[in-house]
Amino acid sequence: MGAMVGAALGHAAENGGFGQFNFNAAGFGTPRIAAAPRQRDQVFALGVVVLAAKLAKCDGPVNRAEIAAFKRYFRIPEESVRDVGKLFDEARDSADGYLPYATRMGNAFADSPFVLEEVLTALFGIARADAPVTKAEDAFLRQVWAAFGLGGPAWDRARGVAAARPAEVGDDPYTVLGVTRDAAPEQVRAAWKKLMREHHPDSLASRGVPEAFIRSASDKVARINAAWDRIKRERGL
Numbered sequence: 001m002g003a004m005v006g007a008a009l010g011h012a013a014e015n016g017g018f019g020q021f022n023f024n025a026a027g028f029g030t031p032r033i034a035a036a037p038r039q040r041d042q043v044f045a046l047g048v049v050v051l052a053a054k055l056a057k058c059d060g061p062v063n064r065a066e067i068a069a070f071k072r073y074f075r076i077p078e079e080s081v082r083d084v085g086k087l088f089d090e091a092r093d094s095a096d097g098y099l100p101y102a103t104r105m106g107n108a109f110a111d112s113p114f115v116l117e118e119v120l121t122a123l124f125g126i127a128r129a130d131a132p133v134t135k136a137e138d139a140f141l142r143q144v145w146a147a148f149g150l151g152g153p154a155w156d157r158a159r160g161v162a163a164a165r166p167a168e169v170g171d172d173p174y175t176v177l178g179v180t181r182d183a184a185p186e187q188v189r190a191a192w193k194k195l196m197r198e199h200h201p202d203s204l205a206s207r208g209v210p211e212a213f214i215r216s217a218s219d220k221v222a223r224i225n226a227a228w229d230r231i232k233r234e235r236g237l
């Protein structure tokens with residue numbers, strides 16, 4: 001997650017994305033950031049910094065553990081540290097809301113739910129950094145999840161039932177595919193095919209997803225295939 005986020009942040013910074021960001025009463029940064037594919041890196045970079053800052057503050061003062069988690073999940077290129085830090089502080093101190101940013105990200109990446117699920121997973125990591133997820137953090141995350149337009153299985157995966165990592169023996173294959181253990185074989189197969197369509201690197205590339213995300217998609221695909229293979233073996237399909 002950190003590698004692909006760092007690439008997006010770096011790309012936005014290289015194109016003057018951070019130096020122009022100032023908050024206004026409407027809750028948006030002043031630069032005109034459209035959801036066109038060529039500008040989605042900027043939509044993404046602004047969104048993840050603002051959401052992370054607002055989440056860290058929603059249950060009280062931001063602490064070191066939350067900042068460390070932000071740096072760990074959203075790995076920032078060295079040359080962008082100062083600008084990203086300034087943006088984080090401005091977002092933290094601003095009275096403006098966070099939902100416009102989540103909604104804009106949801107719209108920009110509506111055809112790439114994999115990207116949005118990865119962001120939600122990272123936000124859960126920040127929320128858990130200093131203590132169990134609080135009611136305020138849970139409410140925040142649920143609103144972001146709704147703004148992203150993700151389904152229930154994505155919420156469960158992001159919450160930590162199955163963390164976003166390469167396939168491991170301990171992963172619950174049914175959770176990975178977003179189906180119940182009593183799902184019929186055809187339902188499991190359909191879920192596998194749907195996830196493969198959504199996450200396959202070639203499919204992401206055809207939809208204009210930034211290269212940083214495409215490179216990380218191979219791990220996700222490996223995890224999806226491993227889950228399907230394990231279910232097939234267990235059921236003798």
